[in-house]
Amino acid sequence: MSSKILFVCLGNICRSPTAHAVMRHKATQLATPIVVESAGTSASHRGQAPDPRSVSQGKAAGYSFAGIVSRPVKDSDFAEYDLILAMDNDNLQHLQRRCPPSHQHKLKLFLSFHPHFPDISEVPDPYYGGSRGFALVLQLIEQGCEALLQQLVADNQRELAQ
Numbered sequence: 001m002s003s004k005i006l007f008v009c010l011g012n013i014c015r016s017p018t019a020h021a022v023m024r025h026k027a028t029q030l031a032t033p034i035v036v037e038s039a040g041t042s043a044s045h046r047g048q049a050p051d052p053r054s055v056s057q058g059k060a061a062g063y064s065f066a067g068i069v070s071r072p073v074k075d076s077d078f079a080e081y082d083l084i085l086a087m088d089n090d091n092l093q094h095l096q097r098r099c100p101p102s103h104q105h106k107l108k109l110f111l112s113f114h115p116h117f118p119d120i121s122e123v124p125d126p127y128y129g130g131s132r133g134f135a136l137v138l139q140l141i142e143q144g145c146e147a148l149l150q151q152l153v154a155d156n157q158r159e160l161a162q
């Protein structure tokens with residue numbers, strides 16, 4: 001099972017912390033032993049709590065953002081994590097430029113697990129928009145996390161059966 005997952009967006013204050021909060025909640029509910037973290041391709045919000053607009057949408061849907069603080073992607077993340085999931089193509093390209101060849105296979109678009117991929121391939125940056133953008137982010141992330149979790153559980157069952 002891919003047990004360590006890193007979600008990556010630009011600032012690590014809107015999309016990837018939301019994925020972090022949603023995925024750890026769903027994994028805990030299913031007692032799935034995975035480690036979830038998040039990071040940003042930019043360091044400009046380092047040390048900040050998630051954006052209040054993400055937190056209010058997420059909390060209303062039952063997710064906790066406790067302990068989530070923005071931090072930039074580190075070079076050591078490429079060895080540390082099993083799956084590194086980018087929220088959009090810009091973030092993916094940033095990761096692809098930095099990642100050593102031996103870990104490139106860990107880099108994917110987060111929504112590559114979404115049932116409507118490739119029609120929906122990116123979680124749009126909500127930062128300069130209104131609350132509808134944040135609601136869409138949460139919806140896409142909930143759907144993506146459910147599909148990702150199903151995939152991880154299925155992979156695990158296949159490995160156990162071999």
Ligand code: 4NP
Pocket residue numbers: 009010011012013014015016044125126127
């Ligand atoms: P995130 O959103 O990448 O989902 O955390 C953004 C946060 C901050 C900025 C852009 C996007 N910014 O330009 O500061």
